[in-house]
Amino acid sequence: MGDTRDDEAVVIGGGVIGLTTAVVLAERGTRVRLWSPQAPHETTSAVAGGLVWPYRIEPQEQALDWSVRSFRHFSWLAEQPGTTGVRLVRGSMPGGSPPPEWTALTGTPPRTPLVDMQTYLPYLVARFEAAGGRWEQRAARSLAEAAAEAPVVVNCAGLGARELVPDPSVRPVRGQVLVVEDPGVEEWYVVATGGASETTYILPQPYGVVLGGTAHDGAEDRRPDPATAEAIVRRCAAVDPRLADAKVLEHRVGLRPFRPRVRLEAGRLPDGRGGTALCVHNYGHGGAGVTVSWGCAVDAVRLVGPATGE
Template identity: 50%
Template sequence: MSEQMIVLGGGVIGLTTAVVLAESGRQVSVWSRDPVGETTSAVAGALWWPYRIEPAGLVGEWALASLRVYEEMAADPGRTGVRLVEGLQSGIRLSELGPWAAEVDGLRQSAQGVHARIPLIDMPVHLAWLRERLEAAGGTVERRALDASPHSPLRSTRGGPWSDAPVVVNCTGLGARTLVPDAGMRPVRGQLVVVENPGVTEWYTSVDHSSSDTTYFFPQPYGLLLGGTAQDDDWDLTPDPRVAEEIVARCALVRPEIAGARVLAHRVGLRPVRDAGVRIEAEATASGGLLVHNYGHGGAGVTVAWGCAREAAALAASRTPLR
């Protein structure tokens, strides 16, 4: 058998997993339906913080492993897209957070909430850098349509010989709903507005879990990213002008100068939530290969990317020799 591995999905989970595999000496090709810069990951606000992700007992370890990597990347933000930025998680208390919080330097309580200096990532830059890092390690990225037909990669690996690749790693996010198929996968719609930054240097979040409305703003190099929404089971990728106005208004209640900021862009992304939580596991295929799953990261794909990638890569790498 060839040593070739196929990673399905060109978002942050797929690319990070492919980088871990390629840098361990495996021959890796990423198959992505969309260009890397047009995946769901490219739309993400990308603040490191465990949000809308299960299972709680595993998330902390994955998130902390990723945090350590991002802290190193922050030494070169122009290349990696990763910066350490101060901000406020409004309306929460340290005592409400999981055990992982004790391992995050600088978390501190105030009357307003929890303050932190944590990674904030410019996703278009970061995704491009991950691709460059993958290619430097000998990996490749290919545009390939992934569908749910009987000839789709996942179904073919189960039903008979598909390719010379002994290992397929499924990092398709919401696409796993039809590719696997996994009926537990569902979208949580997030709408954002990008405005000219009127001078905001710190991030801010306030989440009401009883509502589909959220309030946050992240200062990115390309502008101030305003959010947001968390609309369950909503597949609509078209920005809603009324919702956009409400997002700007909520953010302006926190920082009034936002109200007059010029709008640069509207964005919509679908968080890939899985009812049973993140799936990282391997199964044998009918053709004698291995299918490794790494999907269902909800609203925290960036937050857990490296921790999950290492776990999935360990499963995949156990079946193939080094080059």
């Protein structure tokens, strides 16, 4: 057990929620250590198509607020010099009926941030480290382990919260996509299908076009299924025939960490020294982790309280 300081925090989880929360904490002056058993490119976030749009997340009203605030930060990132991985791209969503607040942001037809996660996650790591944060490849065996090393613990473990908290209400929603060579796609396309297990989306990224997808509730197999991939290509080629013969570059599978409601709240943990540590939970974002990341991060940091050491 190491010595602790009043201005230290441990963030658990190296996906987009954990990284974004760690950035916000570090940039306000907190000494942050981020624990993750996986490198950022190995997390579920790395599989995300990257369209900033509320999807499979509850509660919807709160999710819209988080999404709107995140949209504004992503739009700012799209205008920054250097490489953030964020672009503003036009697209279409047949059958979709977004709330007026979202339409006011995106316009008609919608123009929304599209995030290249292969570039964006390293950008977040670099921004975190530039603010003095320290990323550690380390699995938290328990919340108490982290509480013994810092007075503030922020739990952004995603699907890992099932065992870590433990929280049996967290469950996986399996998503499978594939990446193909870009035949000239300039706009994104998404069919809004609510809670359907099969969806159709086409997302042009710098490295190729992401074709999707699936949303299989409770499925945990991370191996790509060839039949599912073929069905995805058929659905997408019906929208853009150029995709039928596009060369397949990669198959991807990720497990979205769904919860009936996002858990964003604070509590206390024994610190192993006769006292307690503050624990802020920020997990269960389903398929909208990228979309709500900045709004949730700011709210999680507010629960931490005033910056210490100032």
